[in-house]
Amino acid sequence: MFKFPEASGMRSAPLFYLCYLLCVALGLACVLCVFLWNSRWRGGLAWDLTAQQFNWHPVLMVTGLVVMYGYGAVLYRVPLTWGQNKLPWKLLHAAMMLLSLILAVVGLCAVFDVHNAHGTANLYSLHSWIGICTVALFAMQWLLGFAGFLLPCSPVALRKLLKPVHVWLGSSILMLSVAACISGINEKLFFVLKADVNGSQPYSSLPAEAVLANSLGALIVAFGLVVLMILSNGKWQRADPGPEDLTYTSLLQEENDES
Amino acid sequence: MFKFPEASGMRSAPLFYLCYLLCVALGLACVLCVFLWNSRWRGGLAWDLTAQQFNWHPVLMVTGLVVMYGYGAVLYRVPLTWGQNKLPWKLLHAAMMLLSLILAVVGLCAVFDVHNAHGTANLYSLHSWIGICTVALFAMQWLLGFAGFLLPCSPVALRKLLKPVHVWLGSSILMLSVAACISGINEKLFFVLKADVNGSQPYSSLPAEAVLANSLGALIVAFGLVVLMILSNGKWQRADPGPEDLTYTSLLQEENDES
DSSP, X not given: OOOOOHHHHGGGHHHHHHHHHHHHHHHHHHHHHHHHIXXXXXXXXXXXXXXXXXXXXXXXXXXXXXIIHHHHHTGGGOGGGTTSOHHHHHHHHHHHHHHHHXXXXXXXXXXXXXXXXXXXXXXXXXXXXXXXXXXXXXXXHHHHHIIIIIOTTOOHHHHHHHHHHHHHHHHHHHHHHHHHHHHHHHHHHHHHOOTTSTTOOOGGGOOHHHHHHHHHHHHHHHHHHHHHHHHHOGGGSOOOOOGGGGGOOSHHHHHHHHO | XXXXXXXXXXXXXXXXXXXXXXXXXXXXXXXXXXXXXXXXXXXXXXXXXXXXXXXXXXXXXIIIIIIIHHHHHTGGGOGGGTTSOHHHHHHHHHHHHHHHHHHHHHHHHHHHHHHHHXXXXXXXXXXXXXXXXXXXXXXXXXXXXXXXXXXXXXXXXHHHHHHHHHHHHHHHHHHHHHHHHHHHHHHHHHHHOOTTSTTOOOGGGOOHHHHHHHHHHHHHHHHHHHHHHHHHOGGGSOOXXXXXXXXXXXXXXXXXXXX
């Protein structure tokens, strides 16, 4: 029978919840900032092939690919979930990641639509190369995770092989998302903050919009670092089943045995 | 007496060396690409307050803050070093990191000098915010590492407290360096690849320079991911001294006991 690692993990629970609170707060601050930036300075949101449709791109990428992704990634680390049947948490993890992926794909559609309607080239900048690779890797990661950890017919050997790859790729995708967001915000600010465009102040004079959007970038980085800190702390990991439990032939059987 | 963890670690040595080879090759490819980009397309390197001095900025940041930093970070993971006295490897780690920091600081000086000479504003873009924070964090990390792990008078309690922070901050600085490089390369290409500047092709038409510099960005990301993979694999970590060894009062005593 599965034994839960309460001895070492639970002792550090207060510190965990402090970091978790910081993670939740930074994520909410990112979402707030990206909405504020695009509603207050970029003309708001719409789905009409104009710049307002483009604005969905940063909003959805930050909300989905960074914040929802980060929240989903640290879910198993919440000590509250350790003493319980893993299956509902696994389903919630998969659902949060799927929602994150859907938001990211809609965020990509927003920008492709606007580019195609205005004859603007797609996928030429380094930002777009990193961004599209991130979403492609994420889609692959989700499908492999679903096949390996949720399908009842998935063999134990595959799950054992997949787990370290899933964990490493999970952190890597977050790192790529952060890099894509930073380069995207930086690029957007150079595009729109020019002295000769609608009498706006140039980026170099750091108008209020630039300070807010730069701060958004700093918040995204801080959020990414806190998520990676939570993920990398061995004391906060839900323990694997012991060797005797690895004879399970399917996830459902594992869940039955655990419950 | 310190015991070396040959049993589990050494078994995975061939896979480690494969990853290490990939890491070394990707790092060399990054250095090659950033030199090629700046010598072939950006007019080469000089220290004369012109665009050629600016070119030292990407060259030194990629070579120092990414590649040398990554090489220094994975040094302890080389199994060859495990059976030996740790002090020389610790000194080499500190020296590689110091060289990386010096290259990064000279890389910053290159761009500040050029900006100041031409009346260009400093530190307004998100790229510059992330970059300067990365170098500041790195300097703090090096100083704390030196004080905590190399000064003979450093108390054991400080070392124990510092180690997980040093490890987490080490990976975080690499993530920040990658984000800073990606946003910097992206920004530079938008600046210089415009249809109306010296008859050059715009970035959106993906001329050869854009393909090379985008590929440099992709190589930097790949290098970062391989370094993080090596760092995150528990089997490839040099084991800590056992509890009885933590009674050492200084690093030098630890080294003497080990040797």
